[in-house]
Amino acid sequence: MATSYLPHSASNRGRQQADDARRPIASALPLGEAHVERIDESHERCQAFGLSRIERPDFSPMGRSDLGVVRDRNQRLYVHAAPVMEMLYEQIVNSQNMVVLTDATGTIIHSIGDDDFLSRASKVALQPGANWSESSKGTNGIGTALIEETPTLVHADEHFLHANHFLTCSAAPILDPRGNILGVLDVSGDQRSYHQHTMGLVKMSARMIENHWLSDDYRNVMRLHFHSRVEFIGTLMEGILAVSQDGKLVGANRGALEQLGLSGAALRMHTLTSLFGTTVPALVDRFRSPLAAPLSVEAGSGRQFHVYARFSWPVWHNADPSVRDEPVQPAVERSTDRVSERAGERPAAPAPSASAAEPRQAAGQGSREGLASLTTGDAAVGTLVDKIRRVLNRDIPILILGETGTGKELLARAIHQDSERAKQPFVAVNCASIPDTLIEAELFGYEEGAFTGARRKGAVGRIVQANGGTLFLDEIGDMPLALQAHLLRVLQERQVTPLGSGKAVAVDVTLVCATHRNLREMIEQKTFREDLYYRLNGLAVRLPALRERSDLMALVDRILERECPRRRLQLSAEVVKLFQGYHWPGNVRQLFNVLRTACVMAAGDSQVTRDHLSDDFIEDAGRALDSRAAAAAAVAAEPAAALPSAYVAPQPAAAVPAERSPQTGAGAATGRADPAASRQAEPIAGAPDWLVPRPVAAAPAAADEPSRSLEDIELQSIRLAVEAAGGNISVAAKRLGISRNTIYRKLRWNTPR
Ligand SMILES: Nc1ncnc2c1ncn2[C@@H]1O[C@H](COP(=O)(O)OP(=O)(O)OP(=O)(O)O)[C@@H](O)[C@H]1O
Numbered sequence: 001m002a003t004s005y006l007p008h009s010a011s012n013r014g015r016q017q018a019d020d021a022r023r024p025i026a027s028a029l030p031l032g033e034a035h036v037e038r039i040d041e042s043h044e045r046c047q048a049f050g051l052s053r054i055e056r057p058d059f060s061p062m063g064r065s066d067l068g069v070v071r072d073r074n075q076r077l078y079v080h081a082a083p084v085m086e087m088l089y090e091q092i093v094n095s096q097n098m099v100v101l102t103d104a105t106g107t108i109i110h111s112i113g114d115d116d117f118l119s120r121a122s123k124v125a126l127q128p129g130a131n132w133s134e135s136s137k138g139t140n141g142i143g144t145a146l147i148e149e150t151p152t153l154v155h156a157d158e159h160f161l162h163a164n165h166f167l168t169c170s171a172a173p174i175l176d177p178r179g180n181i182l183g184v185l186d187v188s189g190d191q192r193s194y195h196q197h198t199m200g201l202v203k204m205s206a207r208m209i210e211n212h213w214l215s216d217d218y219r220n221v222m223r224l225h226f227h228s229r230v231e232f233i234g235t236l237m238e239g240i241l242a243v244s245q246d247g248k249l250v251g252a253n254r255g256a257l258e259q260l261g262l263s264g265a266a267l268r269m270h271t272l273t274s275l276f277g278t279t280v281p282a283l284v285d286r287f288r289s290p291l292a293a294p295l296s297v298e299a300g301s302g303r304q305f306h307v308y309a310r311f312s313w314p315v316w317h318n319a320d321p322s323v324r325d326e327p328v329q330p331a332v333e334r335s336t337d338r339v340s341e342r343a344g345e346r347p348a349a350p351a352p353s354a355s356a357a358e359p360r361q362a363a364g365q366g367s368r369e370g371l372a373s374l375t376t377g378d379a380a381v382g383t384l385v386d387k388i389r390r391v392l393n394r395d396i397p398i399l400i401l402g403e404t405g406t407g408k409e410l411l412a413r414a415i416h417q418d419s420e421r422a423k424q425p426f427v428a429v430n431c432a433s434i435p436d437t438l439i440e441a442e443l444f445g446y447e448e449g450a451f452t453g454a455r456r457k458g459a460v461g462r463i464v465q466a467n468g469g470t471l472f473l474d475e476i477g478d479m480p481l482a483l484q485a486h487l488l489r490v491l492q493e494r495q496v497t498p499l500g501s502g503k504a505v506a507v508d509v510t511l512v513c514a515t516h517r518n519l520r521e522m523i524e525q526k527t528f529r530e531d532l533y534y535r536l537n538g539l540a541v542r543l544p545a546l547r548e549r550s551d552l553m554a555l556v557d558r559i560l561e562r563e564c565p566r567r568r569l570q571l572s573a574e575v576v577k578l579f580q581g582y583h584w585p586g587n588v589r590q591l592f593n594v595l596r597t598a599c600v601m602a603a604g605d606s607q608v609t610r611d612h613l614s615d616d617f618i619e620d621a622g623r624a625l626d627s628r629a630a631a632a633a634a635v636a637a638e639p640a641a642a643l644p645s646a647y648v649a650p651q652p653a654a655a656v657p658a659e660r661s662p663q664t665g666a667g668a669a670t671g672r673a674d675p676a677a678s679r680q681a682e683p684i685a686g687a688p689d690w691l692v693p694r695p696v697a698a699a700p701a702a703a704d705e706p707s708r709s710l711e712d713i714e715l716q717s718i719r720l721a722v723e724a725a726g727g728n729i730s731v732a733a734k735r736l737g738i739s740r741n742t743i744y745r746k747l748r749w750n751t752p753r
Contacts, residue, residue: 100142
């Protein structure tokens with residue numbers, strides 16, 4: 001481990017040396033050998049990455065829109081982590097520190113800190129949008145914790161880059177109940193402010209986030225809260241296990257693994273009976289009573305534990321027929337209160353968001369219901385759902401296409417929910433959010449000692465985790481080319497060989513993939529394998545963008561019902577107008593976020609008004625309305641000849657000269673008027689003034705525009721109408737009296753690529 005500091009230039013050398021003299025270097029701290037070894041290994045990796053200690057790497061964070069996409073993807077993590085971060089920050093306020101949350105790739109998605117430290121931190125890009133993976137910023141708390149998958153302190157000159165020597169970073173990875181990394185929680189500060197308690201706070205906070213995530217993930221299955229000391233149930237020290245109705249152990253928190261002394265993979269080999277010698281019906285029976293005392297059990301290891309079970313209605317309902325007709329009262333709510341009271345503690349993790357007062361779905365998850373819940377009146381979505389229903393349980397892989405935020409993952413979950421595999425695992429892998437170097441291990445798993453730099457014990461891959469259930473490969477277009485062949489082989493042979501192992505494991509998974517990319521184009525560009533494309537694409541469906549959907553208001557109602565189930569919240573007329581004129585670039589996710597905020601802001605009101613919307617949304621939506629008005633004005637000012645036949649005043653069909661038949665030219669051949677032409681020439685019912693057909697006689701400019709073909713004119717009018725509808729194709733189609741498909745076809749064929 002090198003500890004020297006090489007200043008960037010001679011001019012600041014003197015100042016730097018004076019600073020250095022005041023600085024304790026890492027070796028002055030009482031850090032164990034394992035720590036030193038970990039830092040040494042990290043420095044070796046940095047050298048292998050080709051990083052230079054003294055060169056300032058590219059510190060520029062990603063742009064706002066890219067950051068928006070990353071934040072959207074990690075919205076659920078943010079919702080769980082934000083209140084914990086606030087609480088953590090309260091503990092370290094005014095200490096020249098900041099609290100940082102990153103995603104699984106090390107990209108910062110949120111930070112809170114002391115203003116004066118934030119400005120110093122931003123100079124080394126310790127700010128949202130910057131990536132702190134080891135390969136980008138060298139040894140550092142975040143990047144090294146991600147690789148080591150364990151809480152990691154990187155202090156002062158332990159940072160590989162000299163530019164980061166002023167920092168001390170205490171970082172802990174945040175894991176989901178299946179042991180996958182969701183992100184990193186980190187406290188970074190001036191190294192002179194180092195305090196050994198910081199790491200303890202960070203670890204506890206990461207655990208809070210994990211416990212809350214687990215409770216949220218498994219709200220519909222039984223959860224066992226246990227500890228060897230009864231007073232620790234309901235505290236951060238408790239173990240939590242998620243148990244499916246048939247007694248399988250489907251999830252665990254860190255506390256559970258630590259207390260049981262098992263790895264995640266070893267735990268999955270157990271059942272409730274083999275671990276604690278009891279069954280789901282026995283626990284349901286005991287913990288139906290809100291006054292039930294914790295149960296004493298003996299684990300296989302001989303250790304005694306006290307167990308308290310929490311479960312929600314469906315488990316109770318199915319496991320105990322005697323309560324079938326009792327009113328639904330989620331046991332989870334009652335038992336949470338009770339355990340907290342008994343342990344004299346508040347529930348382990350704070351409420352996830354400001355709207356926590358309202359019971360609701362997991363943030364960012366939407367409905368956990370089946371396909372029926374997705375049909376809210378849009379014809380394209382209805383057709384897509386019908387198609388999917390026909391191939392359900394037929395071992396046909398489904399490829400979901402669609403822009404980001406259109407609900408691809410929600411659809412994949414609904415497919416699983418409605419399939420015969422609903423009680424088996426649904427495993428989602430986002431190929432875009434896992435670093436290329438880790439994706440192979442993540443998917444296929446690896447044996448102990450397969451390679452350095454990752455979890456040393458070995459891990460079961462996601463494909464094996466999905467065995468018996470559904471594997472959802474999100475952003476499949478982002479899968480590195482080299483791995484595509486490996487995936488194809490696994491899918492064809494239906495067996496996986498973990499890295500570093502000679503033993504193949506048979507797998508049976510239903511495959512659902514999704515991407516916002518154009519895979520056909522990628523095939524042409526040779527960035528996506530054609531054979532894999534056909535293997536994944538048993539049935540391809542495209543989720544329409546929100547601006548193309550005709551059920552915006554039905555979706556609004558549905559989301560409001562879910563987000564504010566205790567009150568009937570409606571949109572004011574002004575907000576309806578803003579929503580309808582907006583082009584929703586972030587699709588349903590954006591709508592969901594806008595409404596969720598509105599729901600909280602409108603507490604106590606029965607209407608969502610513009611006061612309940614965020615300023616940037618009002619600005620964007622207002623701008624869209626303005627441009628729509630401008631487009632309307634432009635169309636109104638446009639000479640009539642520039643309008644397509646659809647807006648030309650209706651004329652008797654026979655009066656339309658055959659050679660001017662606006663559509664197919666069929667009239668020219670037969671001498672009869674084209675019926676489609678005469679239909680289109682009718683006024684559009686309910687059309688606003690600017691679209692009311694005007695007489696062709698008012699078209700003096702027609703003869704002056706010899707260069708414009710009818711097709712050009714038609715196209716321009718379609719574009720104007722789409723613009724005027726704020727990008728909403730359905731609305732434009734309705735106004736034009738043509739189908740949405742016609743608009744797509746014409747715009748697609750005429751849009752330069
Ligand atoms: N039909 C719907 N009803 C209610 N909420 C929905 C619907 N469709 C999507 N959402 C919500 O929108 C958000 C985004 O959905 P989802 O993650 O499924 O989109 P996605 O297309 O997979 O996004 P990405 O491409 O970024 O992965 C989620 O919060 C989800 O609950």
